[in-house]
Amino acid sequence: MRGDWDRGWLRYGFIAPALVLLVAMNIFPLLYSIVLSFTNADLVGSNSSWVGVLNYKFVFKFAKYGQALRTTALFVFLAVACELLLGFGLAYALRDRFALKPLVLTVLLVPMMLPQAVMGLFWKLILNGNYGALNQFLGLLGFSQPQWITDPDLKFLSVLMVDVWMWTPFMMLISLAALQAIPPHIYEAAAIDRASPWRTFRRITLPMCAPLLGLAVLLRATDALKQFDLIMALTGPNDRVTQTLSALLYQTVFRDGKVGLGTAYSYVILVLVIALASVFLRYMGRLQRESDS
């Protein structure tokens, strides 16, 4: 009776619902959008016709696209770097036990669980140039009060700042796990060898944390690459300075109504995401094998 389950097709009954749903709602749409990207389909659903590779030609000709690609790359790099430095710094500072540690950690972790779109709107109040709390505070200290969200020189920085506020806790969480996984006897051995604190940090702490920090960076980078909610809330999808690939895609499809061109854009994003994700998946497979053995 058990043999039926283990060898027969019935065991697939357990996994079939999940796979069917994923294929229907993820794989099929992706294939369907390949078709769409070769047409001039629009959002209202009037008759569309085949236009060949025209959309892809447009994608690479538009200056907007190059700009969005640069903005996205810069955003991913700066956001991940700031969050890693701050998050690892916090974890390193919090590595020892102390009485209030669980409470402090929980409070620090809250922002990353909150809805980005909603918090983005609220940050608009804080960052408002005329009545925002940040500027009122800067005013009390006698600093100048810039227009954080509308000044072209500052709005990218503002989006970055809110992203760092939301996602530094994520880096801290994984960094803490990495620091806690280092066996204490290694530090004891270093102390016996009279290694300086800096040397211990360079030669033991950092290399032993590196694999998990790599995992954190990859996870965060794939997420930052998709960043859309914060940009929509803070500056809107059609802002020259903060228009990332996702924002450009939204603008093209839902504001300009050009579905064919939009799906062609989405394939360019997909190639980037798939490249990053496959690095991540391979990396994660390796980590799992190491922890299994």
Place this chain on the structure above:
Amino acid sequence: MRGLRFLFVGVYLCLGTLPLLWLGITSLKERPDTISVHLKWLPSGAAGAEDDAYFAATLDAYRQLGVVYAGADHAFYHYLKNSALIGLLSTLASVFIGTSAAYGFSRFPIPGAKDWLFFILSTRFLPPLAVVVPVLMMYREFDLQNTHLGLIILYTVFNLSLAVWLMKGFIDEIPRAYEEAALVDGYSRLQAFRLIIIPRAASGMAVTGVFCLISAWNEYGFAMTLNNQDAVTVPVYFAGLQGNVQGIPWPQVCAGVLLFVAPIILFTVLVRRHLLRGVTFGTLKQ
């Protein structure tokens, strides 16, 4: 050195929590105090002078959550109900379908299981905006646009990868001996799954459910693009208020945001020991 560490953590803790504190303070204000050029941060019984730090604290904003504001068709609670309905049903579906798949992968020899699992995980990395256009076209065919069901299906699938991976971690930790004993006693596979595995995986299912619920609760991209009338969720509602010509009703927005994120904060505290597992798809355990 130690002092420096605590200073760093202390400064970050203040800066990190100040925005949340400000959310609470703003929800107690009246609108003119939210757009004053002076920093109004001290609640008091009566309104202070125009240029001092006091503002008259009131719970009016919470009472006015039932009011319909320009930029939306209904009041906050209507959208909260949509969010709750869509979040809870999609979470239930993800957890059950995910648990069943995780059990299959955990207990049976399935050819290419590793590849299937990584395929499932890879779907998590798809940018919502890259799939939303074809999904929109499909939904038009099936009349699922602007329906709760449409978003429930989408969120269920969107959270499946997380549910499968987290549940596989939890089920792998349940010794096989339990169900093997049950099978010897004459239970069928399904009975063993239902009566032996599910009760032992219940706490894992609860943790998985919390993560699925939070990600459905917070979702914005799909919710905004797939509907604009009947199944609008809270994040889309708040974003819509930006179109209000009289200016955003900040105290009411802040009161609503606080009510909306309160369950998330509560759940974060409840699953704090599993946060690491949750954000790394079960790869890392605390």
